Amino acid sequence: MAHDVILEARSLSIAFGGVRAVNEVSVSVPPGAVFSIIGPNGAGKTTLFNVISGVYAPLEGSVRLAGEDVTGLAPEHLARRGLSRTFQNLQLFSRMTALENVMVGRHRHESTGTLAELLHLPSVRRQNQRTREAALDVLARVGLEAEADRPAASLPYGALKRLEIARALASEPMVLLLDEPAAGCNPVETQGLRNLIRSIAESGVTVVLVEHDMRLVMNVSDRIHVLVGGRSLAEGTAQEIQSNPAVVEAYLGIDHSRESARAVG
Amino acid sequence: MIVRLAMRYRLAPVALVAAIVILLPLLFPSAYYYRVGALVFIFAFAAVGLNLLMGFAGQVSLGHAGFLGVGAYAVAIGPAYLGIPSWFGIVAGAVLSALIAFVVGRPILRLKGHYLAVATLGFGVLIAIVLSNEAGWTGGPDGMSVSRLVLFGWRVSGADTWYWVAAVTLLTGMVLAYNLIGSPTGRALRAIHDSEVAARVLGVEIARKKLTIFVISAVYASVAGSYLALFNGHITPDVAGFLRSVELVAMVVLGGMGSIAGSVVGAAVLVVLPQTFTALHDYEHLALGLVIMAFMIFLRQGIVPAMVQWRTT
Numbered sequence: 001m002a003h004d005v006i007l008e009a010r011s012l013s014i015a016f017g018g019v020r021a022v023n024e025v026s027v028s029v030p031p032g033a034v035f036s037i038i039g040p041n042g043a044g045k046t047t048l049f050n051v052i053s054g055v056y057a058p059l060e061g062s063v064r065l066a067g068e069d070v071t072g073l074a075p076e077h078l079a080r081r082g083l084s085r086t087f088q089n090l091q092l093f094s095r096m097t098a099l100e101n102v103m104v105g106r107h108r109h110e111s112t113g114t115l116a117e118l119l120h121l122p123s124v125r126r127q128n129q130r131t132r133e134a135a136l137d138v139l140a141r142v143g144l145e146a147e148a149d150r151p152a153a154s155l156p157y158g159a160l161k162r163l164e165i166a167r168a169l170a171s172e173p174m175v176l177l178l179d180e181p182a183a184g185c186n187p188v189e190t191q192g193l194r195n196l197i198r199s200i201a202e203s204g205v206t207v208v209l210v211e212h213d214m215r216l217v218m219n220v221s222d223r224i225h226v227l228v229g230g231r232s233l234a235e236g237t238a239q240e241i242q243s244n245p246a247v248v249e250a251y252l253g254i255d256h257s258r259e260s261a262r263a264v265g
Numbered sequence: 266m267i268v269r270l271a272m273r274y275r276l277a278p279v280a281l282v283a284a285i286v287i288l289l290p291l292l293f294p295s296a297y298y299y300r301v302g303a304l305v306f307i308f309a310f311a312a313v314g315l316n317l318l319m320g321f322a323g324q325v326s327l328g329h330a331g332f333l334g335v336g337a338y339a340v341a342i343g344p345a346y347l348g349i350p351s352w353f354g355i356v357a358g359a360v361l362s363a364l365i366a367f368v369v370g371r372p373i374l375r376l377k378g379h380y381l382a383v384a385t386l387g388f389g390v391l392i393a394i395v396l397s398n399e400a401g402w403t404g405g406p407d408g409m410s411v412s413r414l415v416l417f418g419w420r421v422s423g424a425d426t427w428y429w430v431a432a433v434t435l436l437t438g439m440v441l442a443y444n445l446i447g448s449p450t451g452r453a454l455r456a457i458h459d460s461e462v463a464a465r466v467l468g469v470e471i472a473r474k475k476l477t478i479f480v481i482s483a484v485y486a487s488v489a490g491s492y493l494a495l496f497n498g499h500i501t502p503d504v505a506g507f508l509r510s511v512e513l514v515a516m517v518v519l520g521g522m523g524s525i526a527g528s529v530v531g532a533a534v535l536v537v538l539p540q541t542f543t544a545l546h547d548y549e550h551l552a553l554g555l556v557i558m559a560f561m562i563f564l565r566q567g568i569v570p571a572m573v574q575w576r577t578t
Contacts, residue, residue, distance in 0.1 A: 079467055080468050087463065093458075094459055104464065131449070171468060
């Protein structure tokens with residue numbers, strides 16, 4: 001069944017101690033798109049991610065994935081319906097190797113009974129082999145095949161960022177939420193990331209991106225949604241957003257006033 | 266070819282322990298050493314199970330001796346009052362422990378860190394109290410005697426016989442543990458240890474996985490408890506006491522969290538040391554405490570992981 005909206009949030013709200021971190025936010029993400037959510041620090045972008053991915057339950061509003069209501073479903077159940085994500089502060093399995101990290105990403109496609117696992121039956125061996133091959137493919141896709149057997153904790157920061165994406169990709173999601181993948185990356189790594197995000201979208205996976213690197217956002221996004229103070233401010237293409245006076249003010253307003261104050265003084 | 270070598274490598278620690286088990290008796294001057302050896306293997310078996318829970322899934326239990334108690338009293342009470350054979354008592358104890366772990370684990374495994382530690386501690390104390398108070402069945406604080414194990418008409422008795430029976434059981438337990446670690450469930454458990462939220466967004470049902478490993482580790486402890494009772498021929502509620510639980514945790518931590526071979530080493534240290542300290546008599550526990558503290562200060566990661574690190578750097 002085809003949908004023109006794969007992920008939809010309808011007037012989502014969540015409050016922490018009376019403060020509405022996300023306030024009646026609605027987004028509609030078309031399938032196969034790169035959909036970015038931007039906004040100044042504290043705008044509620046990561047909180048919105050946490051609500052959509054089931055880490056927090058919303059106070060009000062609903063989330064629909066591929067036409068089905070998934071509001072308040074736990075992350076593990078959303079994962080099984082094809083929604084995966086990465087984290088702003090890395091959440092890798094640091095004591096496992098890069099390959100094992102990605103193999104965990106295959107978990108929802110694995111089916112072995114505990115008894116068979118204890119006895120290491122041929123079915124488990126075959127399953128391990130399949131998981132391993134699939135994981136190696138995904139590692140190659142993000143350029144980490146040479147690091148497969150290194151412990152995750154020993155990898156450089158940029159590689160860890162890609163490893164998190166590989167791990168999420170391994171679960172074969174319909175929708176992939178990327179939370180600040182370029183944070184802390186140098187320009188070369190960011191360029192590589194741009195190409196990776198594009199290739200993920202071209203393979204049919206919808207990408208929802210939270211990112212502070214504006215050049216990357218403007219470069220890679222099909223649509224951009226702007227949040228300010230937990231509320232939706234604007235939505236459109238990169239061009240529309242860049243020329244939207246409200247967005248410019250939200251981002252640059254303070255600087256403008258400082259500059260004008262200096263000009264006057 | 267590479268896969269086959271890796272498979273063999275995966276079980277290399279088991280082969281090493283097997284070699285030691287076979288060669289060790291050549292150095293034994295008396296039957297007493299078989300007795301110590303059998304005790305090491307029995308406690309190592311329980312420690313391997315607890316390590317699956319603590320070292321791999323990252324969930325602490327300060328009440329695991331409760332399951333030792335269930336296993337021990339199953340082979341004591343079963344044959345004495347219910348007329349079941351001892352070997353079936355082992356099975357019944359394991360099934361009962363699994364059921365208890367399933368029922369108790371569901372609510373308490375939602376807790377984390379210190380809260381889980383205290384909840385499991387409470388569970389262990391509860392079992393010990395029941396074993397003390399139900400004197401009609403258990404003989405109360407004085408305990409009860411345990412009839413000998415008979416397998417296919419073969420009467421299992423004597424320290425040397427138990428040495429081999431316990432060794433084979435330990436090796437089997439190690440193989441099963443290594444199998445589990447290398448399986449999808451094993452990877453999911455290790456993932457839970459490092460980041461629960463990341464495991465969840467990849468579809469790992471963490472509550473179910475934690476419960477599975479809690480049940481498995483309870484069965485390990487139960488079987489060890491049954492062996493201990495059958496081996497000693499007598500059992501008291503001390504087997505389920507808080508100190509026993511702490512001892513099991515110390516074995517796992519001392520040998521190395523997340524190292525199956527480490528649990529065997531940890532059990533060996535904590536079973537053998539008190540025997541060598543008997544000369545110190547009144548200061549036995551003091552010396553033991555000091556040794557544990559010294560290990561934690563200088564080898565925080567545990568004996569076996571520290572050794573592996575020296576060899577690779």
